[in-house]
Amino acid sequence: MSVDATLLQSLVEAAPDGVVICDARAADRPVVFVNAAMEKLTGYDANYIRGRNLRFLQGDDHEQEGLDKIRSALRQGTSCHTTLRNYRKDGTMFWNELTIQPLRDANGNVTHFAGYHREGGDRLRLRESAEKTDPALSTQTMLAYLRDDKLTGLLRRTYFDELVKRDWGLAQRESRRLSFLVFDLDCFLTYKETFGKNGSDQSFKRIARVIGGCFRRASDLCGRFDEDQIAAVTTGLDLAQASKLAEAVLGRVRDLAIHHPRSNVSRYVTASAGVVSLVPPHDAAPERIYELALKALKDAKELGRNRVVSREAD
Secondary structure, eight states: OOOOHHHHHHHHHTOSSEEEEEETTSTTOOEEEEOHHHHHHHSOOHHHHTTSOGGGGGTTOOOOHHHHHHHHHHHHTOOEEEEEEEEOTTSOEEEEEEEEEEEEOTTSOEEEEEEEEEEOHHHHHHHHHHHHHOHHHHHHHHHHHHHBOTTTOSBOHHHHHHHHHHHHHHHHHHTOOEEEEEEEETTHHHHHHHHHHHHHHHHHHHHHHHHHTTOOSTTOEEEEEETTEEEEEEESOOHHHHHHHHHHHHHHHHHTOOBOTTOSSOSBOOEEEEEEEEOOOTTOOTHHHHHHHHHHHHHHHHTTSSSEEEEEOO
């Protein structure tokens, strides 16, 4: 059953959360649509918001952790979820909990980005209240909030990156071998289109739990690397051992038997993996191992998906 476009617009206009649509093809990604809830949230009227990049809501507060995540999502044409400090028209600061979602044309090209915005202050106030009643519990909750990805329970990307830098420095000093494994779900965009956000989130959560369960040693790291990617770092394994572990992880994902009616790989959700192993040279940064692992992952995709491609770093 088709839905009238006017009805859809009325639905978005009446949504309780702020909704904006930005033109991905224009140089500065200006806003082309804004609903009433966004006007209420920010204090700016729609005529002022339209035609601008939403960075104006940051004021002069540009040193924020979530901005790198947004820039990466816009650059790669992927979705993301983060929280920023934004400023209303009257100058008051509020926590903007936002989700960005790419919109694609019939050829799969990103033409626009939809943004969903809501005030995140309620959760912060709940944490402040918890601190007054039980400081120890509040500290644990805050640490978990900063450390863990909300959906998967794995490490957040920013926290994962910091721990990788730490382990990279130790491995450089001690000439210790590190293996970096990155897993990406195959054809997961079409899975999302088929089952929607709730369905895909629940499946990704199950898969993340299985992958995380394969990295339980005290020295292992496992985190949500990108929207549909999970990465892990392990020490003491050579390339063959790390590749074998990655193959086992892919087998565990297949064993979940999550039905995927639109996959061109299998009847079920599968994953591909890129694996790199090296003793970090003293003149290299951790980004080097990320780059090599993502290249190996790309090769796995191009070779047909549902496989591991591994390589020893130079």
